[in-house]
Amino acid sequence: MQPAIIRAERVEKYYAQPSENRIQVISPTDLSIATGEIVALLGPSGSGKSTLLRMLTGLSAPSAGEVYWHEKPIATADVNVSIVFQSFALFPWLTVLENVEAPLKARGMDAAERRKRSMKILDTVGLDGFQAAYPKELSGGMRQRVGFARALVVEPEVLFMDEPFSALDVLTAENLRSELLELWQNKTIPTQAIFIVTHNIEEAVLLADRIIVLGRNPGHVRTDFRVSLQHPRDRKATSFTQLVDYIYKVLTQPDAQPPALPQTSTGKPVRDQRQMHYQMLPHARPGGIAGLLELVLDHNGKDDIYRLADDLAFEIDDLLPIVDAAQLLGFLTVTEGDAAITPTGTEYANSEILRQKELFRTAAVENVLLLRQIVRAIESKSDRSVPEDFFHDMLDEQFSEEETLRQLETAINWGRYAELFDYDASRRRFIQSEKLHQEANESTAAEIDA
Amino acid sequence: MIHLPDRFSRLQPRETLARTQVLERGWPFFLDLCIAAIGLACFYAVVRIAMFWAGRPEPEFIVSLSPRALPHYAFYSVVRIGLAYLLSLLFAISYGYIAAYNQRAEKVMIAILDILQSIPVLSFLPPVMLAMIALFPTRQLGVEMGAIVLIFTGSVWNMAFSFYSxxxxxxxxxxxxxxIYCFSRVQRLFQLELPYAAIGLIWNSIMSVAGAWFFLMACEMFHLGSRDFRLPGLGSYLQTAADAGNGVAICWGLAVMILIIVATDQLVWRPLIAWSDKFKFEQVESSKRITSPILHLLTQSTALASLSHRLVDPLTESLYTRLAKHRIAKLRQLTTSRPQSRLLSIVVRIVLVIVIAAAVLYAALQAVALLRPLPGAAYLHIFQGAIATFLRVNLALLLASAWTIPVGVAIGSSPRLARIAQPLAQIAASVPATALFPVLLLALVRIGGGMGIGSIALMLLGTQWYILFNVIAGAIAIPSDLKEVATLFRFSRIQRWKTVILPGIFPYLITGLVTASGGAWNASIIAEYFPIKGQILQTIGLGAIISEATGGGRFPVLLLATMVMALMVVTTNRLVWRPLFRLAETRYKLGA
Structure with missing residues (x-):
């Protein structure tokens, strides 16, 4: 085992709430990056991948625990790392060359040496001739090459990448990925380790020597294993697809223990820690759920999630919330990475819109605590309306501000679709749905008639 | 391949070099001469200013109405506005920087900014003037500084807000x-923060300088108690001409002012806007660009290029090297430092906060004590004035909207009309309304109108442009498919306005109205109280009360009236404009 360059010891991240409650974003986690390895960090959105990356680089201080750089606390060490950002984070008012020179300028390197080094690295990443261009004149792929040049010009010991290829089209991403791998394997760059955050499972399996999968609520390491496939890796090879399938299974079964690892890798699973009052609403739209169910039905009511994603050309991040939502509503069951439609799910997929809404309404009230509470609160008020703030405050105890807003947005979306309630955006209040109101009036009228 | 003889190959580069030098020299050499001349002129100007300022104070300067004095006066006014602007820029950048990065100070600093920008210029006059004269009692510098700081107080706040946001x-x-790349604060400022804020700062600078011209007359000539201050300048020239009812002199003054404003636009703002195009934070190149021949010439100048190469580059290089060393030294210090010093710094900070709080409390109590001798009638008077000004401001806004909305929508919906009308409107808007005011008032007096109409007319003149330009922008931004839907379903005229046009321009209209409302409140100090033809025309209003109290040196009244005005502006901002703004940003925002 190589010595660790960066080692995190029981780092966690939480936000303190005024009510002494705290929102745990990442639970205490141990993690280290050793010389000579490419580490990939996978996880669904909201599992704190980026937060973890920022703590490891020293950009953001952990709420508790400590990060060490060569066994020295990272805040006091002269850290030599770089980050390649998803949005490239280039300065649009500087030329390509000035962008690449900027970090060297910060280190006080003299002008001639700076120029020489920058030109050399531009040559390495295939940007010679573009030094006088401005980033906005370049294509996305070329821009990310500038991002790589800027990251590599300081000869970082560890190169961090935060979803570096996800803003690029598939072919460009593939091309850049293989060039990076080539630089790394031929030791053209003096970088000792690479740490890549991604939500693309195949990308992780293609690049990494070690894969860490995070779970969410709060973020925690679910599994951490080595990949011993030989480079160059073949996407079509059975060992490759087996590994991809395995990671899919881990990701689609957030509650279960990770299943036994396939033969090609070794490692130890880490315990899952979840303890929450509200379940997290997956951010899926009712239309998306219906679409997915119809697709599963077309595949004879049962199929591999990996294959479904492939069919839809969806990233796992786009598909998982929909699968989660269908599962939450009892329309779908997921076992071993296979999604199977339930009888209610079948009926939902086959019904016309009004019946669909009815089924959705029943399922939502039965299974989703937040929606049930909103409906009850509206019913118990004489004016049939409840301020949004009321639920905002309750959710706030458990979720971060950003997530609370997204939870409410999803709840409003589902509630409106199911005609459980309506939402008055200008007054920010939940109000009784027009239809329910009419029905209630009719039934009281009927009672009086009787 | 032809093998060139040794002699030839050695010769050729030199020859081509010489030729390119000769060829390229034509234009840039002339340009360099111009730049050298500008340098000399600057030197002369500085000497001239320094001689005047270091001289004895001339509080009762006799303003000559001869057109021959005008270039001279115009020069002084331009220097004053220029210095006030530089001061504003420095202040705005430092204030915005501290407010953005110091979490503890942020809330307080932004609240202070919000209040300060609602206080009219004249209310700053007594404290500023008295302080400056106390600082430089025997020099003209004191009075000049006072005028500059006064202009500064009228133009700095929006710039600070812009930089902060x-x-x-x-x-x-x-x-x-x-x-992650360990930029020092200096490098971050020059490579990230200033470029990112540049466009906002430039547009706000243009607005601020326009505001400075608006209040120039009030800033160059005023009474303070028994003392009468007149500074040689374009503002005092216009004011004196109005006082004397000299129409010819007013026209001369106006002409020079418009000339300067147009020249500033062409020589300063246009090149700046064209240059700032590279700071646009966008990932794709836009096709439409503002161009400026001046900027083109400047970038071609070899003198400027070599100045930057010989002087600026080595300076910045050594600065960055030193900053990098400093960072490493600090890192080393961090590893060896003890936690004891932190406790000390906390104690120091707490003591500092207590001292500042005590000082502020004391001063505030003293100020309130100042109000004690005021009779009840004064309160009533100020209250009446506040209501009168409130009604006047809103009437001006209403009138402005009444003509700008239909006209703006008409201009915005027809590209042909926009091409003709927009430049015309821009020229009309660039003339400071205060300069036109005397002409307008003289005409009004002649036909028997009074200050009541005059004050609303001035507010209208000064603020309608904000609304007009915003409405035009809003009408242009309405997507054509929405208009096509309206035509397709044969919307009636009323329905078209109610469902397409008004909601479409709403966010822009609100932006224009907010700016106009602030401007109108501020303008009330001039609009309601104006000395002309040897007499003072005034009407009941908060602005008149402030102007009168400044002139008469009645500080308690000034303080109370200022507080009332600030309170009203801040309250209407909170209760009316902010909710409307939110509505505009949520419900009436076009696009995602």
């Missing part, structure tokens, strides 16, 4: 990039 909206990943 730009800093707050810097994308997170760019900020992280500067952190």
């Amino acid at each position: 730009s800093l707050k909206s810097i994308p997170r990943e760019l900020m992280e990039a500067t952190n």
Whole structure:
């Protein structure tokens, strides 16, 4: 085992709430990056991948625990790392060359040496001739090459990448990925380790020597294993697809223990820690759920999630919330990475819109605590309306501000679709749905008639 | 391949070099001469100013109405506005920077800014003037400084706001990039923060300088108690001409002022806007661009290029080297430092906060004590004035909207009309309304109108442009498919306005109205109280009360009236404009 360059010891991240409650974003986690390895960090959105990356680089201080750089606390060490950002984070008012020179300028390197080094690295990443261009004149792929040049010009010991290829089209991403791998394997760059955050499972399996999968609520390491496939890796090879399938299974079964690892890798699973009052609403739209169910039905009511994603050309991040939502509503069951439609799910997929809404309404009230509470609160008020703030405050105890807003947005979306309630955006209040109101009036009228 | 003889190959580069030098010299040489001349002129101007300022104070300067004095006066006014602007820029950048990065100070600093920008210029006059004259009692410098600070108080706040909000909206990943690559604060300022804020700062600078011209007359000539201050300048020239009812002199003054404003626009703002195009934070290149021949010439100048190469580059290089060394030294210190010093710094900070709080409390109590001798009638008077000004401001806004909305929508919906009308409107808007005011008032007096109409007319003149330009922009931004839907379903005229046009321009209209409302409140100090033809025309209003109290040196009244005005402006901002703004940003925002 190589010595660790960066080692995190029981780092966690939480936000303190005024009510002494705290929102745990990442639970205490141990993690280290050793010389000579490419580490990939996978996880669904909201599992704190980026937060973890920022703590490891020293950009953001952990709420508790400590990060060490060569066994020295990272805040006091002269850290030599770089980050390649998803949005490239280039300065649009500087030329390509000035962008690449900027970090060297910060280190006080003299002008001639700076120029020489920058030109050399531009040559390495295939940007010679573009030094006088401005980033906005370049294509996305070329821009990310500038991002790589800027990251590599300081000869970082560890190169961090935060979803570096996800803003690029598939072919460009593939091309850049293989060039990076080539630089790394031929030791053209003096970088000792690479740490890549991604939500693309195949990308992780293609690049990494070690894969860490995070779970969410709060973020925690679910599994951490080595990949011993030989480079160059073949996407079509059975060992490759087996590994991809395995990671899919881990990701689609957030509650279960990770299943036994396939033969090609070794490692130890880490315990899952979840303890929450509200379940997290997956951010899926009712239309998306219906679409997915119809697709599963077309595949004879049962199929591999990996294959479904492939069919839809969806990233796992786009598909998982929909699968989660269908599962939450009892329309779908997921076992071993296979999604199977339930009888209610079948009926939902086959019904016309009004019946669909009815089924959705029943399922939502039965299974989703937040929606049930909103409906009850509206019913118990004489004016049939409840301020949004009321639920905002309750959710706030458990979720971060950003997530609370997204939870409410999803709840409003589902509630409106199911005609459980309506939402008055200008007054920010939940109000009784027009239809329910009419029905209630009719039934009281009927009672009086009787 | 032809093998060139040795002699020839050695010769050729020199020859081509010589030829390119001769060829390229034509234009840039002339340009360099111009730049050298500008340098000399600057030197002369500085000497001239310094001689005047270091001289004895001339509080009762006799303003000559001869057109021959005008270039001279115009020069002094331009220097004053220029210095006030530089001061504003420095202040805005430092204030915005501290407010954006110091979490503890942020809330307080922004609240202070919000209040300060609602206080009219004249209310700053007594404290500023008295302080400056106390600082330089025997020099003209004191009075000049006072005027400059006064102009500064009228133009700085929006710039500070702009810089602050730009800093707050810097994308997170760019900020992280500067952190991970260990940028020093200086490098971050020059490579990230200033470029990112540049466009907002430039547009706000243009507005601020326009505001400075608006209040120039009030800032160059005023009474303070028994003392009468007149500074040689364009503002005092116009004011004196109005006082004397000299129409010819007013026209001369106006002509010079318009000339200067147009020249500033062409020589300063246009090149700046064209240059700032590279600071646009966008990932794709836009096709439409503002061009400026002046900027083109400047970038061609070899003198400027070599100045930057010989002087600026080595300076910045050595600065960056030193900053890098400093960082490493600090890192080393961090590893060896003890936690004891932190406790000490906390204690120091607490003591400092207590001292500042005590001082502020004491001063505030003293100020309130100042109000004690005021009779009840004064309160009533100020209250009446406040209501009168409130009604006047809103009437002016209403009148302005009444003509600008239909006209603006008409201009915005027809590209042909926009091409003709927009430049005309821009020229009309660039003339400071205060300069036109005397002409207008003289005409009004002649036909028997009074200050009641005059004050609303001035507010209208000064603020309608904000609304007009915003409405035009809003009408242009309405997507054509929405208009096509309206035509397709044969919407009636009323329905078209109610469902397409008004909601479409709403966010822009609100932006225009907010700016106009602030401007109208501020303008009330001039609009309601104006000395002309040897007499003072005034009407009941908060602005008149403030102007009168400043002139008469009645500080308690000034303080109370200022407080009432600030309170009213801040309250209407909170209760009316902010909710409307939110509505505009949520419900009436076009697009995602």
